[in-house]
Amino acid sequence: xxxxxxxxxxxxxxxxxxxxxxxxxxxxxAYGTNVVGGVxxxxxxxxxxxxxxxxxxxxxxxxxxxxxxxxxxxxxFAADAIMESADSGIKTIIAITEGIPIADMTKVGQYIKxxxxxxxxxxxxxxxxxxxxxxxxxxxxxxxxxxxxxxxKSGTLTYEAADQVVKHGLGISxxxxxxxxPIIGTTTKDAIKLFMEDSETDCIVMIGEIGGQLxxxxxxxxxxxxxxxxxxxxxxxxxxxxxRTMGHAGAIVGGAExxxxxxxxxxxxxxxxxxxxxxEIGKLMAEKMGVTA
Numbered sequence: 001x002x003x004x005x006x007x008x009x010x011x012x013x014x015x016x017x018x019x020x021x022x023x024x025x026x027x028x029x030a031y032g033t034n035v036v037g038g039v040x041x042x043x044x045x046x047x048x049x050x051x052x053x054x055x056x057x058x059x060x061x062x063x064x065x066x067x068x069x070x071x072x073x074x075x076x077f078a079a080d081a082i083m084e085s086a087d088s089g090i091k092t093i094i095a096i097t098e099g100i101p102i103a104d105m106t107k108v109g110q111y112i113k114x115x116x117x118x119x120x121x122x123x124x125x126x127x128x129x130x131x132x133x134x135x136x137x138x139x140x141x142x143x144x145x146x147x148x149x150x151x152x153k154s155g156t157l158t159y160e161a162a163d164q165v166v167k168h169g170l171g172i173s174x175x176x177x178x179x180x181x182p183i184i185g186t187t188t189k190d191a192i193k194l195f196m197e198d199s200e201t202d203c204i205v206m207i208g209e210i211g212g213q214l215x216x217x218x219x220x221x222x223x224x225x226x227x228x229x230x231x232x233x234x235x236x237x238x239x240x241x242x243x244r245t246m247g248h249a250g251a252i253v254g255g256a257e258x259x260x261x262x263x264x265x266x267x268x269x270x271x272x273x274x275x276x277x278x279x280e281i282g283k284l285m286a287e288k289m290g291v292t293a
Contacts, residue, residue: 002174002198003129003195003198004120004127004129004174005092005128005135005174007034007132007133009034009067010065010066010068011035011066011068011070011135012035012037012054012057012066012069012070012090013039013070014038014039014057014072014073014085015040015071015072015081016039016040016049016051016072017053018040018073020096021040021072022048025038027134027140028136029049031134032131032134033133033135036060036065037054037063037064039056039057040053040055041055041056056088057088058084061089061090067089068093068094069090070094070096071085071095071121071122072096073097075099075101076101078095079104082095082108082112083108085117086115086117090117091116091118092117092120093118093185094126094127094136095120095122095123095185096123096124096125096126096137097121097123098123098181100123100181102181105183109185118190119184119186120176120178120179120185124155124177124179124180125137125158127177128140128172128174128175137155138155138159138177139159142163143162143171143172143175144171145172146170146171146173147171147201147202148170148172148173148204148285149172149173149174149195149201150162150165150175150176150204150205151178151192151204151207152176152177153178153179153188153207153214154177154180155177157207157234158175158176160278161278161282164278164281164282164283165281166282167282168285168291169291169292170282170289170291174198176191182212187214187217188215188217189214189218189221192204192218192221193221195229196228196229202229203229204230204231205232205234206232206234207234208235210237210238215233216263219266219269219272220270222270227270230273231272231273232275232284232288233264233267233272233273234275234277235264235267235274236278238261273288
């Protein structure tokens with residue numbers, strides 16, 4: 001089945017006519033993603049990239065059955081864009097925008113917590129189900145269809161892991177970049193739960209980084225749930241100095257449990273196979289799956 005997006009996803013692009021929205025929507029359409037339209041307030045009724053432009057998300061839901069949105073709206077307006085999507089009945093919301101104020105995201109979290117929708121991001125590369133839907137900014141050619149689910153806080157390491165998995169004779173069911181901000185919609189644990197329940201995912205790659213507790217929570221859940229599928233894990237930032245933000249706003253070592261070493265030890269204790277370097281991910285996955293490339 002894959003998770004969250006597939007060939008039946010009807011995607012609307014918020015911030016459609018801006019330079020970022022235009023560039024990435026073009027790439028998504030070229031990949032074969034079912035982009036049904038876009039939203040730019042004040043430009044409703046126009047056509048852009050051969051798709052209709054709407055003033056509101058609700059219009060896109062009513063007129064072209066949009067059920068998934070991707071957001072390329074500037075940081076100051078992005079929280080409103082997320083809440084508008086949720087209000088309009090969109091089921092999967094992918095927020096690419098980085099730099100959304102934490103206060104805004106706190107408000108978003110409260111606003112959508114009881115709604116029937118899934119938020120991915122913000123500050124993320126998006127999500128891809130190979131050969132079906134690329135809803136994000138990742139390079140589509142790296143991903144080949146298969147049965148390995150990938151969840152990562154890092155965009156670049158998502159592509160690296162996928163490339164290795166493919167080079168070792170395997171493929172990807174869905175890859176999801178959850179984003180590196182302190183407050184995000186879908187956590188590592190949320191994504192792993194979805195992969196564990198997905199009949200088309202046989203094993204999982206989990207890529208985390210220093211700072212926060214997301215990977216620890218996910219690892220403890222995997223163990224509690226009975227290690228039903230093999231998980232390969234990697235934590236970026238082993239050499240990072242304490243107290244300094246590294247790349248992502250959420251990547252900062254605050255306490256003893258936030259370090260790469262501590263997280264890797266917990267993951268091993270929970271039955272997860274840990275790669276010491278990202279270069280080992282594909283090899284370890286192939287060994288787990290009994291595949292020789």
